[in-house]
Amino acid sequence: MDIYNYKKPIFSKNKSTFNWAHIVPGYILPTGTMQSGGGAYSWYINKFCQYEQNLAQRGHKSIYDILEQELANTSVGSNGLLFLPYLIGERSPWWNTNAKANFIGLKMEHQRKDLLRAIQEGVAMNLNIILNIFKELWGKTDGRTYKHYVQSYHEDEEITPEQAHKNAVELAEHTKAWKGHEVLIATHIDKGHIHTHFIVNSVNYENGHKLQWM
Structure with missing residues (x-):
């Protein structure tokens, strides 16, 4: 998640983010990087969406269009289901190779579409944690x-x-x-x-x- 292009490095507490040298000389790219952002979505598709993949192939469609239609019938909050997107550990903001992914709050009434939405919301949750770190560093929390x-x-x-x-x-x-x-x-x-x-x-x-x- 690339937040700002800036001329000075930004240092966060606990080294939860880091800085790249920007491709434009003289600029710095403060960054927070997730291990499994899009990767979590791809994992779900590869493990649970064989039918949709075949359907997309036969209909010459994008599987993402099919899944977006499914997501349109879900509600914010994934019916109380929370996903932690740490499938291969995590870099920002935790820097923990032992972090594990989890579905928290899974119940009998949950449907597959709830898992799909929970994955997207879980990724967004972690990105928001990173974003808030930069907001605090910039003094933009109010x-x-x-x-x-x-x-x-x-x-x-x-x-x-x-x-x-x-x-x-x-x-x-x-x-x-x-x-x-x-x-x-x-x-x-x-x-x-x-x-x-x-x-x-x-x-x-x-x-x-x-x-x-x-």
């Missing part, structure tokens, strides 16, 4: 840490989700006020009309300043 914008299309407008997402990416790339701010873009079709969410990190990774644009 106040609003992101801004939320929505680009919406009328239900009668003829536009595909792919085109809407492309438009959103172009908008983010050309919005000068967002320069130096990380932007998460998600296009949704679940409300009867196509709309895109922009979650903008309010802290500029180039200079540490807060986003002032409304």
